[in-house]
Amino acid sequence: MEKFLLKNIENPNSADVNEYVKAGGYKNLSKALDMQPKDILEEVKKAGLRGRGGAGFPTGMKWSFAVADPKFPKYLLCNADEGEPGTFKDRPILEKNPHLLIEGMAISGYTLGSEYGYIYLRGEYPYAKDVLNKAIQQAYEKNYLGDNILGKGKRFHLAVYQGAGAYICGEETALIESIEGRKGQPRNKPPFPVNAGAWSMPTIVNNVETLSNLPYVLEIGGEAYSKIGSKDCPGPKLFSVSGCVEKPGVYELPMGTSLKDIIYKHAGGTRNGKKLKAVIPGGISTPVLPAENIDCAMDFVAMQKAGSMLGSGAVIVMDESVCMVKVTYRALKFFEHESCGKCVPCREGTEWLRKVLHRIENGQGREGDIELLTDVTWIMSGKTFCPLGDGAAGVVTGMLKYFRNEFEEHIKNGSCKFVS
Amino acid sequence: MFNETVLKEINDIRVKYPDRRSALLPSLYIAQREFGWLSHEAMLCVSKTLNLPEAEVRGTASFYAMFKNKPVGRHVIQLCTNVSCMILGAEKLVDFIGNKYGVQPGGISQDGRFSLVIMECIGACGTAPAMLVDTDFYDSLTEKRIEEILEGYK
Numbered sequence: 001m002e003k004f005l006l007k008n009i010e011n012p013n014s015a016d017v018n019e020y021v022k023a024g025g026y027k028n029l030s031k032a033l034d035m036q037p038k039d040i041l042e043e044v045k046k047a048g049l050r051g052r053g054g055a056g057f058p059t060g061m062k063w064s065f066a067v068a069d070p071k072f073p074k075y076l077l078c079n080a081d082e083g084e085p086g087t088f089k090d091r092p093i094l095e096k097n098p099h100l101l102i103e104g105m106a107i108s109g110y111t112l113g114s115e116y117g118y119i120y121l122r123g124e125y126p127y128a129k130d131v132l133n134k135a136i137q138q139a140y141e142k143n144y145l146g147d148n149i150l151g152k153g154k155r156f157h158l159a160v161y162q163g164a165g166a167y168i169c170g171e172e173t174a175l176i177e178s179i180e181g182r183k184g185q186p187r188n189k190p191p192f193p194v195n196a197g198a199w200s201m202p203t204i205v206n207n208v209e210t211l212s213n214l215p216y217v218l219e220i221g222g223e224a225y226s227k228i229g230s231k232d233c234p235g236p237k238l239f240s241v242s243g244c245v246e247k248p249g250v251y252e253l254p255m256g257t258s259l260k261d262i263i264y265k266h267a268g269g270t271r272n273g274k275k276l277k278a279v280i281p282g283g284i285s286t287p288v289l290p291a292e293n294i295d296c297a298m299d300f301v302a303m304q305k306a307g308s309m310l311g312s313g314a315v316i317v318m319d320e321s322v323c324m325v326k327v328t329y330r331a332l333k334f335f336e337h338e339s340c341g342k343c344v345p346c347r348e349g350t351e352w353l354r355k356v357l358h359r360i361e362n363g364q365g366r367e368g369d370i371e372l373l374t375d376v377t378w379i380m381s382g383k384t385f386c387p388l389g390d391g392a393a394g395v396v397t398g399m400l401k402y403f404r405n406e407f408e409e410h411i412k413n414g415s416c417k418f419v420s
Numbered sequence: 421m422f423n424e425t426v427l428k429e430i431n432d433i434r435v436k437y438p439d440r441r442s443a444l445l446p447s448l449y450i451a452q453r454e455f456g457w458l459s460h461e462a463m464l465c466v467s468k469t470l471n472l473p474e475a476e477v478r479g480t481a482s483f484y485a486m487f488k489n490k491p492v493g494r495h496v497i498q499l500c501t502n503v504s505c506m507i508l509g510a511e512k513l514v515d516f517i518g519n520k521y522g523v524q525p526g527g528i529s530q531d532g533r534f535s536l537v538i539m540e541c542i543g544a545c546g547t548a549p550a551m552l553v554d555t556d557f558y559d560s561l562t563e564k565r566i567e568e569i570l571e572g573y574k
Contacts, residue, residue, distance in 0.1 A: 085502040085541040123486045124498075124542045126555035159436045164445055164484035167540060179437075181444030181472075183483035199438045242504040242545035249546045284503055314545070316504055330506050334540050340483075 004216045004236055005209065006252045009096040015131050017138040020099035026144055028215040032107045033152040040111040041067065044214075046222030050233045053079055053170070053207030054283070054311045056300035062204065065194040066112055069202040074114040077198060077205045078105060079175060080121040080128075083167040084283035085334060086314035089238035089250050090208040094121070094128040097212070098135035099144075102158065104214035106144060109156040112204055117158045120175050123165045132160050167338035171386050172205040173197075174340065185342045186386040209238055230256030230299040239298065241267040243317035244274065256297040263294065263317055274319035278402070282311025284331050285391030287398025288324075308398070323418035324403040325410050328396060329357035335392035346389030349380040353396055365411035373400065373407075422465050426450060430469055440470050448481050457488040485540075493528045493535035495573040498552040501538050504545035513549055514538070516563045521570070533574070 008014045008023045020026070032040055045060030066074060078101065082090045093101055105117045121129055136158055139145040147155045161179050163169050169178045173187035176198045197203025213235060217225050226234045237255040239262055242248045246268030253266065259281055263269065270276050276291040281298065286309040289296075296306040303310040318327065336350040353376055356369055377393035384390060400407065410416055422430070430450060434443040447466045448458065455462035458481050467474040481487045497517065501510040514525060514536075523529040523536045544550030547559035551566075558569050 082543055083541060086504055086545050087541075088543040088545050091543050122543070123484075124539065124552065126552070127557055161442075162446065162449065164449070165486035165540075166484050178445065179442060180439070181441035181480060183480055199442075240546060242548060243507050248548075280503075316507075316545070318507065322507055326506075327503055330501070330503050334502055337485075337540055 003252050005100065005212055005238055006092055006097065006250070007100075009092055014096045015098055015135060017099055017135065017142055017144075020097075021142075025099050025215075026103055026142075028218040029103050029106050029144060030150055032110055032218055033150060033154055037067075037111045037113065040107070040218070043217055043222035044111070047217045047225035048222075048232075048234045049210065049213055049217060049225070050235075050300060051207055052209035052213070052237070052312075054084065054285075054309075056233060056310065059206065059210055062194060062206075063108075063112055065192070066202045066204045069195050071195075071202050072113070073116060074112055074202040074204070075198045076105060076109050076112060076114040076117040077172075077175065077179065077203060078117065078119040078208060078211055079170060079172065079205055080119050080125075080208050081163050081167075081170040081175060082125075082208070082312075083122055083170050083338075084285060084312045084314060085331075086242055086280065086283045086316045087240055087312040088242075089240040089313060091125065091128065092238075092250050093208055093212050094125065095131050098128075098132050099139065100212045100215060101132075101208055102135060102139050102144065104211035105158060106139075106149065106156045107214045107218065108204070108206070108211055110154055114204065115155045115157060117156060118179060118198075119158070119160045120169070120179055121160055121162055122169075123163045129160055129162055136160065166340075167334075168340045168386070168388060171388070174386070175205060176203060183340070185340045188385075229254030230297060230302070232301040233299045237298070237313055239266075239313045239315055241315045241317065243315075244271045244319040244322065245269065245317045246271055256299040256302065259289070259294045259296055259298050259315065262298065262315055267315075267317070270317065270319050274321065276317070277320045277322060278318045278324065280314075280316040280318075282309050283314035284316070284334065285309075285387075285395065286311040287394050288402060290402045307401075321418065323361070323416055324399055324406045325357065325361045325416065326418065328399045329354065329361045331395045332357055332392060335388065335395075339388060339392075343385035343389070345380045346384040346386075346392070349376050349384075349389060350392050352376050353392065357396075360407060360410050361416055363410070363413075363415040365407075365414070367411065369411060370400065370404065370407055422451075422454065422469060426454060427469065434470075441472060443470055444472065444477065444480055445484075448477075448487055452487060457491050459491075491528070493523070493532050495533060495554055496535045496537060496552075497523075497570075498537045498539045498542070500540070500542045500544065500548070500550050502541040502545075504541075505549040508548045510549035510561075513561060513563065513566060517566065520567070534570070 169184040174184040178184040193203040332354040380393040451462040550559035
């Protein structure tokens with residue numbers, strides 16, 4: 001497949017505006033400004049574009065809610081808080097193709113009637129911050145941003161907002177709290193951000209990859225876009241592959257590419273040809289799949305049927321040398337650290353799970369610990385304020401579903417056989 | 421109080437947002453740069469500059485992992501040990517750094533040269549294990565490579 005999101009990134013100067021324009025950049029912005037916003041929205045709906053941040057919400061539908069709200073100004077926030085462990089798919093766009101994102105945001109701003117955009121960038125990407133700031137400055141100089149874009153009388157202003165190391169700020173209402181200068185704790189919904197988000201105004205929060213798809217939708221048209229990859233959720237998709245594989249990295253492939261093909265065809269199979277044990281398909285919050293279940297299409301619908309989630313498309317590959325109890329423990333240590341503390345089931349549940357997993361991994365597991373883990377996940381599932389708690393519980397449930405024997409073995413033997 | 425240059429820097433940020441509270445995180449970053457960490461004095465400066473209650477400044481600052489609530493070494497090693505890095509041996513690197521430079525996670529080396537912070541994924545899973553030293557990014561780490569890299573941070 002021809003690359004679009006990662007087009008030209010081998011060029012060492014790909015982040016420069018002139019190189020981007022040379023490769024055909026910003027012509028879709030020009031095209032967009034000659035169209036009516038409602039016609040662009042129609043194209044986005046026709047394209048069937050779904051949010052790439054993890055939830056897979058139809059972008060056109062989200063946008064039409066915001067457009068229908070009569071309040072102004074409207075704000076467009078780009079979620080560049082790529083914090084889901086295993087995920088590094090937005091980084092190549094942010095660091096090597098920043099003008100694609102800027103063009104996508106300018107098109108989106110025009111479509112939504114929003115004149116102010118902010119890129120909420122995670123604090124752990126200081127290099128991307130410099131690249132984005134430079135690219136934004138260049139875009140202003142060349143009139144792709146500003147008060148009179150390309151002389152066509154439209155305004156769009158853009159700035160980078162740097163997060164400070166809180167995973168929860170990837171949740172859209174926590175992101176909004178954070179950009180307003182508060183602790184990043186999720187808000188109650190409704191009202192939804194599309195009606196009352198940042199600074200109480202209609203706010204559209206979209207992932208980097210989602211917004212970067214906009215120029216492509218306009219270039220080939222919604223109809224043609226909808227024919228790429230899976231029927232239910234079409235388009236190109238970035239997959240970040242890490243762990244025990246020969247060629248880890250970010251791959252741009254059609255949505256719906258099989259998980260097996262991603263690992264074996266594109267990422268070169270397992271490292272040193274070791275036996276595959278398990279795969280976390282969509283970032284650490286998505287339930288694990290055992291090696292025998294990886295023949296499934298990577299899209300939002302099919303992955304749910306397979307018992308997991310597409311999430312951010314972050315594939316973590318684990319071979320036979322990896323201890324599943326240890327992975328589960330490390331995941332829960334992460335969730336405990338990142339729980340924002342607002343609701344009890346998540347704040348207490350993640351700590352509890354981490355403690356029990358720690359003792360199992362360290363050979364001090366007790367009889368009944370597996371039942372205790374199951375109990376705690378039940379207390380958390382569906383009862384937390386935001387999806388963080390659900391994700392944490394789902395990780396444990398998924399691991400126990402397929403690798404219960406490993407947990408039992410740890411408890412029975414009072415040790416971990418994987419310790420090297 | 422901040423000097424004129426810093427006050428102007430904060431004001432330039434402030435005008436990009438509809439309200440002054442939104443300049444809080446960027447201002448905390450600036451205060452941390454100026455003071456090395458977010459001391460009481462640093463937060464007081466932010467509170468006065470943005471005209472926000474000190475308790476709110478402290479409340480926000482304490483929520484975020486990248487704002488330092490205690491003094492740090494001259495250089496901050498931020499090493500990821502999340503799953504993708506862990507699978508490829510990041511924990512051994514924590515031990516290596518601890519033994520070689522005398523710095524434990526969350527602590528400072530005795531000579532004040534390094535702080536060590538365990539990070540929760542820095543988006544370098546494809547080239548794990550990875551770390552940031554101050555704001556410089558390094559990946560595909562081995563013990564030898566860490567030694568070579570840290571040579572450059574005195």
